[in-house]
Amino acid sequence: MRTAPVLQRYFASVFLIEVEVADGDFVEDFMFPDWAAMRFNREPTVTGNTRGGANVGQSAFSVSGPRSQEACIRTGNLRQWGVLVHPLGWALLVGKPAHEYANGLADGMTDPVFARFRPLAETLFGPEPDTDGELQRLTAFFAGLEPLHEPAEASIARVYDAVQDPEIDSVPQLADRAGISRRTLERLCQRTFGFPPKMLLRRQRFLRSLIDFTVDPSLKWVGALDATYHDQAQFVRDFREFMGMTPSEYGQREKPVVEPVVHARVRYLRETMQGFDKAARLAGA
Structure with missing residues (x-):
């Protein structure tokens, strides 16, 4: 929307x-x-x-x-x-x-x-x-x-952007991108994100896979798997931790509310990014 x-x-x-x-x-x-x-x-x-x-x-x-x-x-x-x-x-x-x-x-x-x-x-x-x-x-x-x-508004925004970047897959990389020390990063994430930075990176990696599969089940789990996973067994362990079920159980369940929400969210993110790209092109014109 x-x-x-x-x-x-x-x-x-x-x-x-x-x-x-x-x-x-x-x-x-x-x-x-x-x-x-x-x-x-x-x-x-x-x-x-x-x-x-x-x-x-x-x-x-x-x-x-x-x-x-x-x-x-x-x-x-x-x-x-x-x-x-x-x-x-x-x-x-x-x-x-x-x-x-x-x-x-x-x-x-x-x-x-x-x-x-x-x-x-x-x-x-x-x-x-x-x-x-x-x-x-x-x-x-x-x-x-x-x-x-x-007071940490700029740092929070940088960490938020970095957490969602699939190229960032370690806490040292996250701290470096955010321009803050690891100790500061740990405190900032607990206070404003709710979890330690390592957990945030694992969760975002998992969500990229989950959302890709939910939007397009024809990918199968292998096709939706995020590139930073070492193997499918690691993904299954994450699935149990984050969702309390296996990927197979998730695929078999009816999702009358969450499925339309995921589709709408993907559309929203795409529209937002298109808006940012248009603004950048106009600024550079």
């Missing part, structure tokens, strides 16, 4: 999820490891839980911290706006150490840390669904927030 540049300062993506089921019915699915997310629900019908025992009940506004494990969801009819909060966005909007919410879930309507976002949950939806109007209200709300002071 196309979003204003002001939102890209805080979010890796902005998404709208709609689920329709028969009266009294529900669907179950799981979300893969990811950055933190805030989710605003028109009707509080969705619940979630993690492998580690964290859970959140039905709420108009829920928050998931940065995750290195899958999270399970159960929902009836749903209209949900969500923002995927990248580490700089977490530092500028939330400000609490990210590791305190790692692999956790929170009810944004009761957790005082997220009180400043509750007015959006209360005003985002009108009496009828209105995608353009809802997106405008969401954009205006976050554009109107005063960001918190973050």
Whole structure:
């Protein structure tokens, strides 16, 4: 979904999820490891839980911290706006150490840390669904927030870009690209990313493979495997750690929510990169 540049300062993506089921019915699915997310629900019908025992009940506004494990969801009819909060966005909007919410879930309507976002949950939806109007209200709300002071803003942005670069596959490379010492990198990652740098690199390597397979299952796992994996056995070990299941089990499961979300996210990233490329060409003209 196309979003204003002001939102890209805080979010890796902005998404709208709609689920329709028969009266009294529900669907179950799981979300893969990811950055933190805030989710605003028109009707509080969705619940979630993690492998580690964290859970959140039905709420108009829920928050998931940065995750290195899958999270399970159960929902009836749903209209949900969500923002995927990248580490700089977490530092500028939330400000609490990210590791305190790692692999956790929170009810944004009761957790005082997220009180400043509750007015959006209360005003985002009108009496009828209105995608353009809802997106405008969401954009205006976050554009109107005063960001918190973050002295390491430039370093966070450099680490974030480097973590996602498939050419970066070691902590020394990551520290070098970010232009900071390894000790500083360790502290910064715990505070704003939620995990140590080695875990972040492993997670991104795994996610590149998972997303490629989900978008195009015809690749098979061998075709989707990231080039930095030594062998398929190493990937299977990572799969069990990050998803709590085997690649075969994942491939056989229905994914009524996560699959459309992955496709939409890939489209969003491609559109964002096309926008950056166009801006660069215009700047150089």
